[in-house]
Amino acid sequence: MLILTCPYCGVEADETELHAGGEAHITRETVGSSDEDFEDYLFQRQNPKGIHFERWRHVYGCGKWFHAARCTNTLEVFGTYSAQTTEPPKDIRDKISGKRPGWSWGIFS
Amino acid sequence: MKRYSAFAIAREAARYHTGWERAWRAPEPKKKYDAIIIGAGGHGLATAYHLGKNHGIKNVAIIEKGWLGGGNTGRNTTIIRSNYLQDPSAAIYEKARSLYETMSQDLNYNVMFSPRGVIMLAQTHHEVRGYQRTAHANALQGVQTEWIGPQRVKELCPIMCIDGPRYPVLGGLWQARGGTARHDAVAWGYARACSDMGMDVLQKCEVTAIRQENGKVVGVTTTKGDIDCDKLGIVVAGHSGVLAEMAGFRLPIESVALQALVSEPIKPCMDVVVMANTVHGYMSQSDKGEMVIGGGTDGYNNYTQRGSFHHIEETVRALIETFPMISRLKMLRQWGGIVDVTGDRSPILSKTPLENCFINCGWGTGGFKAIPGSGWGFAELMAKGYSPLTAEFGLDRFKEGRFIDESVAAGVAH
Ligand SMILES: Cc1cc2nc3c(=O)[nH]c(=O)nc-3n(C[C@H](O)[C@H](O)[C@H](O)COP(=O)(O)OP(=O)(O)OC[C@H]3O[C@@H](n4cnc5c(N)ncnc54)[C@H](O)[C@@H]3O)c2cc1C
Ligand SMILES: [Zn+2]
Numbered sequence: 001m002l003i004l005t006c007p008y009c010g011v012e013a014d015e016t017e018l019h020a021g022g023e024a025h026i027t028r029e030t031v032g033s034s035d036e037d038f039e040d041y042l043f044q045r046q047n048p049k050g051i052h053f054e055r056w057r058h059v060y061g062c063g064k065w066f067h068a069a070r071c072t073n074t075l076e077v078f079g080t081y082s083a084q085t086t087e088p089p090k091d092i093r094d095k096i097s098g099k100r101p102g103w104s105w106g107i108f109s
Numbered sequence: 110m111k112r113y114s115a116f117a118i119a120r121e122a123a124r125y126h127t128g129w130e131r132a133w134r135a136p137e138p139k140k141k142y143d144a145i146i147i148g149a150g151g152h153g154l155a156t157a158y159h160l161g162k163n164h165g166i167k168n169v170a171i172i173e174k175g176w177l178g179g180g181n182t183g184r185n186t187t188i189i190r191s192n193y194l195q196d197p198s199a200a201i202y203e204k205a206r207s208l209y210e211t212m213s214q215d216l217n218y219n220v221m222f223s224p225r226g227v228i229m230l231a232q233t234h235h236e237v238r239g240y241q242r243t244a245h246a247n248a249l250q251g252v253q254t255e256w257i258g259p260q261r262v263k264e265l266c267p268i269m270c271i272d273g274p275r276y277p278v279l280g281g282l283w284q285a286r287g288g289t290a291r292h293d294a295v296a297w298g299y300a301r302a303c304s305d306m307g308m309d310v311l312q313k314c315e316v317t318a319i320r321q322e323n324g325k326v327v328g329v330t331t332t333k334g335d336i337d338c339d340k341l342g343i344v345v346a347g348h349s350g351v352l353a354e355m356a357g358f359r360l361p362i363e364s365v366a367l368q369a370l371v372s373e374p375i376k377p378c379m380d381v382v383v384m385a386n387t388v389h390g391y392m393s394q395s396d397k398g399e400m401v402i403g404g405g406t407d408g409y410n411n412y413t414q415r416g417s418f419h420h421i422e423e424t425v426r427a428l429i430e431t432f433p434m435i436s437r438l439k440m441l442r443q444w445g446g447i448v449d450v451t452g453d454r455s456p457i458l459s460k461t462p463l464e465n466c467f468i469n470c471g472w473g474t475g476g477f478k479a480i481p482g483s484g485w486g487f488a489e490l491m492a493k494g495y496s497p498l499t500a501e502f503g504l505d506r507f508k509e510g511r512f513i514d515e516s517v518a519a520g521v522a523h
Pocket of ligand 1: 147148149150151152153172173174175176177178179180181182183184185186187188189314315316317344345346347348352367368369403444445446447448470472473474475476477478479
């Protein structure tokens with residue numbers, strides 16, 4: 001069972017208390033964007049075998065969306081953080097670098 | 110290759126089975142092939158088979174990082190049906206289903222295709238309307254399916270409780286020529302036929318890079334060294350994103366775990382396949398007597414080939430309501446596979462931004478049934494640059510908004 005700590009209410013929540021929301025930090029496109037950008041935004045995914053930044057919702061708790069850094073190959077969780085940010089915070093990136101030197105993910109590394 | 114036959118069994122019995130030969134060779138890689146297929150699952154092997162059989166391209170290698178059929182092909186619950194809603198899907202799935210009918214003869218390998226019939230249960234009024242619509246669409250597509258009432262469902266599957274309590278059975282979509290086949294045998298039969306045509310099935314050989322020059326693919330780097338090719342087919346299911354990254358493009362795909370489980374063997378009690386999409390579970394009985402059970406996918410990206418326990422619990426809980434007699438069965442084994450899911454729940458059989466590199470993926474939770482049709486179409490696409498079977502399944506459809514929406518037909522994972 002995957003266990004994530006909700007950064008808002010601090011609860012250590014079991015996977016059954018949460019809803020997975022897919023890749024995080026996707027730029028939302030709008031009126032005037034090109035077809036390619038819309039395709040990227042709506043469909044194209046990193047889907048890495050390794051470090052993944054992703055959205056979760058604490059559905060059966062405080063109800064809020066938050067972000068998690070997790071490895072899709074080992075299920076190791078590197079931390080959770082607020083959804084009110086456009087990139088993973090430095091402490092989480094440092095933690096990942098400590099354990100997985102040389103990791104990369106799209107524009108972040 | 111010596112043919113398998115009743116005569117061969119008698120001959121070998123008379124000489125203590127000393128004369129059987131290896132089903133396929135275990136060659137070392139050549140320097141170069143006309144075509145390389147990455148992934149020796151059903152789709153990769155069927156593609157190679159039809160490249161040779163239909164297009165005379167026999168200088169082919171199928172490269173597999175593990176053992177052949179060890180991916181989703183050897184992990185699936187083997188439901189075969191073609192009762193999809195959209196025309197392009199009906200065409201490729203029905204082509205596949207019809208090829209399954211003669212596969213054992215075509216490959217001279219018993220794949221145990223058993224057209225025992227598949228019922229998709231309607232347990233809400235919404236599903237009743239949905240499946241009636243599918244039955245009408247199938248009639249126009251030339252796919253034989255039929256809408257049946259609850260009494261007929263009960264006749265076909267007497268162990269089912271059709272009265273609820275939560276979700277009474279209101280009817281079902283019945284495909285009499287749907288069924289199951291032996292998954293490993295499909296992989297093995299194709300591998301044997303490919304090997305017999307002179308193709309190399311290279312097991313325990315992982316592709317680690319895709320080499321290109323001037324926007325064209327020139328070969329792959331593997332754990333057994335560099336191998337060159339004129340054309341490359343990527344057919345790796347859950348690992349499609351990883352290979353696409355090596356080739357330098359992205360895919361509209363997420364990889365998630367899908368699980369299945371089987372019970373202890375019991376006497377024959379069910380001779381059809383039943384799928385219950387509302388409650389998210391499906392079941393059939395194997396020839397060994399095990400009840401084969403599957404459900405929905407896990408929610409999050411995963412490459413571990415195992416899933417979450419609570420998903421199994423949900424699946425079994427749902428099925429017990431419809432099949433009360435299974436409540437005291439012991440479960441023997443449980444496993445997971447990594448499935449490649451697209452936004453419209455339809456596969457991708459396509460050219461890619463890299464010239465002479467093609468990709469066949471996105472079969473997600475339901476590609477076993479499609480193996481021969483997919484191999485037929487994808488081989489044509491690789492050989493000729495166009496196939497009527499795959500034309501609608503290109504990567505462009507996501508940019509153009511031309512989806513082949515099968516989220517209803519694909520419903521539960523199967
Ligand atoms: C639990 C479960 C139940 C299912 N039930 C059904 C069902 O009832 N009916 C149905 O129609 N479908 C079902 N499916 C879906 C079906 O199994 C798949 O769609 C289908 O088997 C995919 O076949 P494939 O050949 O594309 O992939 P796979 O069989 O997964 O083959 C891909 C191969 O590529 C290899 N590979 C990956 N990376 C590399 C690399 N770098 N180098 C070399 N080789 C590599 C892998 O090792 C693997 O063997 C189910 C799937 C699962 C997991
Ligand atoms: Zn919370």
